[in-house]
Amino acid sequence: MCGFVCLWEIDDQDGTLIEAMLSRLGHRGPDATEVAGLSGAPAVMGHCRLSIIGAENGRQPIRAGAEMLVANGEIYNHEDLRAILGAEIFDTASDSETILHLFRTGSQRWISRLDGMFAFVLATPDRIIAARDPLGIKPLYMARRGKGLAFASELKAFDGLGFEEISALPPGALFDSRGGLRQWYRVPSGAAKAEPELDVDAVAGELRLSLEEAVAKWMVADVEVGSFLSGGLDSSIIAALAQKVRVNAGRGPLKTFAVGTAGSSDLIAARRVAEHIGTEHHEFTFTAQDIADNLPHVIYHLESADADLVRSAIPTLFAARLARAHVKAVLTGEGADELFAGYTYHHDYVDQPRALADELTRSLCAMHNINLQRVDRMTMAESLEARTPFLDRELIAFAQSIPAQLKLRRTDPAITEATGPTTEKWLLRKACADLLPVDLVWRKKAQFDEGSGTVEALQQALRILTGGRGEIGRQRESALYREILRRRFKDPGMILSQAGQWNANRIAA
Incomplete structure (x- = not known):
């Protein structure tokens, strides 16, 4: 995990520009900082590193032949790719080096073989390539300066430095200075109605297996990985499955982290879950004064003034700060609501499975500059890596094949009135019912800022x-x-123009 910048065909002979840009990203990677140019190419790259895999020799930029790379994120199938490509061609233990060697194979679809969360820029003597993971878990921005291009992990790297046409590289996209922008990944469309003969128990069982595989995969690291635990369904499922992985590997209990105001429902529920699954649990209780003291810090790092996003970012920051005192990486439950219909407004779609499936697909595609931006910025503000196993590419494909009717359904199948009660994430609850206490499995969802007590404390802070x-x-x-x-940015208009909106282009119910 890290932050990086790259300049292509931009004159910076004394290095002042790239150093200024990189200095604004130091929170993303406190373990090492390096700047390097590529011989014979108009490229210079800077990288600040948080060591997770290949800690001893995984410094970046990474070179291979006439190419150079900076990358952010994790490639979870790097060991398989290393074996396929030939271990002898690798110079480091870094998972990021697989990106370079895949590119050098010359395959047209080389990027599709990467499994993980990533953003990277790769330079050759006559070409610059930048790409982003399927859902945009890891950020990547591109800008122009004169005839040149610049890339960076966060918007603040460009602030007030004379860049133009600043924009986010779309999720699942690859930019090539030789061929322009192309979409290498598209979220599969969601299924709507369930066939009468569908074996629901079998689907739930397969979902459980997919979840277990995703969590195990996303725990791969050379450092200890903990887990956020709000006491809600999503984070509790992830924590329970991660605890099983650690115990089965003989590595001791998982470290879990919960935050909230004194007596908040999230803290109480998280404590119960931690006791039930046997984790080493840590808590932090915050106050209105804590929020007031940290609000400018939250907004600066969040790079958004959207009220909903700020509200949910506040407890995320406190959770990240708590976790970073114990681990360098954590699992989170992000993505479950978008995959399995977990938001309150989804109840409006209970009799419209096609519209619900389309809305879930839309919201998955929109996560990159809303919830995923919040998680990335708040965790990286504390030099902590966040991992989102619900957004594993194979799990996304399977979840999208599950009929929307099984995700949001009437609590009592006998109820037919349009006003009847409904249960969100029904199949997910069914698939994981044995992991948690019954009342917590079927606990009504509360938004993170509500369950943690943030909303009331925020009023006092304001x-x-x-x-x-x-x-x-x-x-x-x-x-x-x-x-x-x-007050925090020289060009606030640029920052505000990039902000996502919760309900932009929402499918009508």
Whole structure:
């Protein structure tokens, strides 16, 4: 895990530009920082590293022949690729080096063989290539300066430095200076109605196996991996499966991390889950003053003033800070709501499985600059790597093949009224019912900012910051976030223009 910048055909002979850009990304990689050019090519790359795999010799930029690479993320099938490509051609133990050697095979679809979360830039003497993982778990931005190109892991690297046409590389996309932009991955369309003869128990069993494989895969590391645990269904499933992986490997209990205000429902539920599955559990209780003190830090690193995103980013930051005191990487439950219909508004689609399937597909494609941006920025602000096993590519493919009717269904199949109660993530709950206490498996979902107590404490924090009394309305709250962001950036308009919106292009119910 890391942060990087790359300049292509941009004059920076004294290195001041790339050093300025890289200095703004140091939080993403405190273990090592390097800048290097490529002989005979108009490329210079800078990299700050958080060592997770290949800690001893995995420094970047990485060279192979006439090519050079900087990468962010994890390639989970790197050992298989290393065996296929030939271990003798590798100079490091880094998983990122597989990207270079796959490219050098000359295969047209070489990038599709990478399994993991990643963003990278690869330079040759006459060509620059940049790409991003299927869902955009790892960030990558591109900009122009004169006739040249620049790439960076976060928007703040470009702020006020004379760049133009700044934009995010789309998820699942590859940019090639020789051939332009192409979409190498597309999220498969979701299935809608279940066939009458479908064996629901068999589908649930296969889902469970897919989840177990994804969690085991996404725990591969040379450092200890912990897990966020809010006490909600998604993080509890991930933690329970990860605990099994650690125990079966004889590595001792999983470390889990929960945050909330004193007495919040998330802290109570997380404690129960941790006791049930046997993890080494850690908690942090935050206050309104903690939120007030950290809000500018949250907004600066989040690179967004969207009120919903800021609200959920606050407890994420505290969870990341808590976890970083114990581990360098954590698992999270991100993606389950988008795959299995977990949001409250999804209930509006209970009698419209086709619309629900399409909405889930849309929301998966939109995660990169909403929830995935929040998780990446808040964890990397604390030099912590976050991993999202629900967004494993094979698991996505299987989950999208599951009919939407099995994801959101009426609690009692005998109820036919349009106003009847519904259960979100029904099949996911069924597939993992044995992992957790029954009442927690069927616990009604609460948003992270609600269950953690953030919403009420945030009101108090906003009053502290504004000196106001009474309730701070949503409009004033949003305005305050924009004010804070404008104070932190030289070109706040550029930052605000890149922000995603929760309901943009939502499929009508």
